[in-house]
Amino acid sequence: MKLDVQSLSVTLGENHILKDASFSIDSGEFVGIIGPNGSGKTTLLKTLRGLYPISGGQVLWDGKSIASLSDKEIAHHVAYMQQSVNVSFDYEAIDIVMTARYPYLKWWQQEGPEDKAIVEKAMKEVGVYHLCNRSVQFLSGGERQRVFLAKALAQQTEVLLLDEPTAALDLVYADDIFHEGRRLCDEGKTILIVVHDLELAAKYCTKLVLVSDGHIVDVGTPREVLTAENLRNAFHLSAAVYDDPYFKQQRIFVFPKGTTDIKAYKQTNASTDMSIDPDLQ
């Protein structure tokens, strides 16, 4: 599904959170939404799902304004996984995942064998099927996060909006989720994923959207967006962005506060190998 965000502004209470944001995403892209804490990433994702009112501009899914779509219509195309999910009631994991099927059922309808098979497949895909009869209240943060990711998959939508799905995951699960996300996009799904691990984003995402203070600072491939200049402008830090020599992956080294570049860093860190001077930006 193609997404067009045109001059989007979102104000919540007194806060002008998104300011004149514009970008487009093609079907099949795996898009990392990156930016500092409080910059507006969650607000952007929630607005794309129709959960927040738009105060200016528009969001178009396949050319249709989100304002013209009912909640059920959006749910048939776009699944949203929220950032941190605290569950205060005693549901089993499988019941949580099954709620993903509700947009497809009439109010009087019970879920059928097909829904059960879809739920089972989604839980197996993210490795939580063995937890299906456990109360979500007593799962670890990472296990719970994967249950909610299974719920998003079980909704069987063309688009997934995932808000930090790897925040509580160890590095194996986090890498797996990104690997799986990229595979799903190669098969045609469109995924927008909020992520703080910029190297993980560089490894798997096809496109990055860099948000800072409610503005879209840059949109493009990881190589285009992850530059020292963009990181300085968005995060107010000094960093070196370089390719590691073995895997040709982008790496980011954040200089300690007060150290502005590699020369200053070398002066205070004698162990730095002076013979290697990577092609730093």
Ligand SMILES: Nc1ncnc2c1ncn2[C@@H]1O[C@H](COP(=O)(O)OP(=O)(O)OP(=O)(O)O)[C@@H](O)[C@H]1O
């Ligand atoms: N419902 C709301 N009403 C008023 N202000 C809000 C609301 N939700 C978020 N904000 C404010 O909007 C700004 C952006 O919040 P948002 O959660 O979108 O940031 P984020 O980039 O996702 O941050 P993080 O990386 O910390 O998750 C913050 O200053 C936040 O306090």
